[in-house]
Amino acid sequence: VSPDQLQEYLYAQIPLSQAMAVRAVAVDVETVVLTAPLQPNINHQRTVFGGSACALATLAAWGLLYTRLQSEQKRADLVIQRNSMEFERPLAGRFFARAELDDPQRWSQFLDTLDRRGKARIRIVARLWQEEREIAARFSGDFVAVQARR
Amino acid sequence: VSPDQLQEYLYAQIPLSQAMAVRAVAVDVETVVLTAPLQPNINHQRTVFGGSACALATLAAWGLLYTRLQSEQKRADLVIQRNSMEFERPLAGRFFARAELDDPQRWSQFLDTLDRRGKARIRIVARLWQEEREIAARFSGDFVAVQARR
Numbered sequence: 001v002s003p004d005q006l007q008e009y010l011y012a013q014i015p016l017s018q019a020m021a022v023r024a025v026a027v028d029v030e031t032v033v034l035t036a037p038l039q040p041n042i043n044h045q046r047t048v049f050g051g052s053a054c055a056l057a058t059l060a061a062w063g064l065l066y067t068r069l070q071s072e073q074k075r076a077d078l079v080i081q082r083n084s085m086e087f088e089r090p091l092a093g094r095f096f097a098r099a100e101l102d103d104p105q106r107w108s109q110f111l112d113t114l115d116r117r118g119k120a121r122i123r124i125v126a127r128l129w130q131e132e133r134e135i136a137a138r139f140s141g142d143f144v145a146v147q148a149r150r
Numbered sequence: 151v152s153p154d155q156l157q158e159y160l161y162a163q164i165p166l167s168q169a170m171a172v173r174a175v176a177v178d179v180e181t182v183v184l185t186a187p188l189q190p191n192i193n194h195q196r197t198v199f200g201g202s203a204c205a206l207a208t209l210a211a212w213g214l215l216y217t218r219l220q221s222e223q224k225r226a227d228l229v230i231q232r233n234s235m236e237f238e239r240p241l242a243g244r245f246f247a248r249a250e251l252d253d254p255q256r257w258s259q260f261l262d263t264l265d266r267r268g269k270a271r272i273r274i275v276a277r278l279w280q281e282e283r284e285i286a287a288r289f290s291g292d293f294v295a296v297q298a299r300r
Binding site: 009013014015016019020039040041042043044045049050051052054055056058059062077079080081082083084085086087090141 | 159163164165166169170189190191192193194195199200201202204205206208209212227229230231232233234235236237240291
């Protein structure tokens with residue numbers, strides 16, 4: 001999955017990503033980085049609306065899991081089960097979200113469980129920041145993959 | 151604050167609320183109910199994108215705190231500090247978020263602390279559901295109010 005392919009997929013399937021003007025910056029099996037400009041995501045304090053930050057992190061986390069499953073040639077539907085975010089400081093410009101597996105060592109167990117039971121859960125984390133600034137928010141999401149029926 | 155006033159304020163200040171086609175259904179000091187249609191918030195599974203659900207809940211929670219502070223004639227900037235969401239079942243149509251104080255008895259203590267220290271924290275919860283269906287997701291957010299400088 002290339003950044004352009006992921007971005008096209010998001011725009012086609014999740015129109016909010018287009019309203020947010022999300023761009024895919026980097027996509028591989030280790031990490032997915034998405035970015036969005038301030039303007040369509042601004043709030044009354046001229047900083048990034050918390051809901052936009054949550055949405056960008058969710059898209060990045062979902063994108064990472066999608067990319068990894070594609071690279072393993074697994075077909076699975078992905079459902080988010082829970083998420084949490086900690087906001088440490090405001091984002092006041094173009095912002096980024098970088099998603100990674102919470103525990104890369106759990107990946108093979110996740111695939112085994114998915115094969116064996118047709119369903120498995122995994123945690124993805126994301127960090128959010130603003131250009132040239134330190135981390136501003138942290139996201140954690142638990143996703144359930146359910147093997148797609150043929 | 152009437153539903154129309156809250157909706158106008160959201161559309162003017164938080165453009166994502168307009169992209170999501172959010173409408174304010176009920177606004178008082180006890181509860182704020184917002185709704186949004188599926189189409190601008192859809193995902194690849196034809197259900198509500200988790201980021202949209204998170205954004206609607208955040209708007210409802212923020213709207214409740216804003217309404218309560220207005221009714222007390224307090225001017226404060228509101229910042230979200232953390233949030234979490236549990237997704238129990240998919241939302242597959244027009245969806246709603248109802249925000250309430252997590253613990254109404256803490257309100258007077260919150261106002262006291264805001265007056266005394268110029269800053270106070272409070273938790274707002276929201277339930278999400280789809281028309282004529284049971285609760286599909288639960289949100290909890292901690293907001294910090296910071297007294298606005300005159």
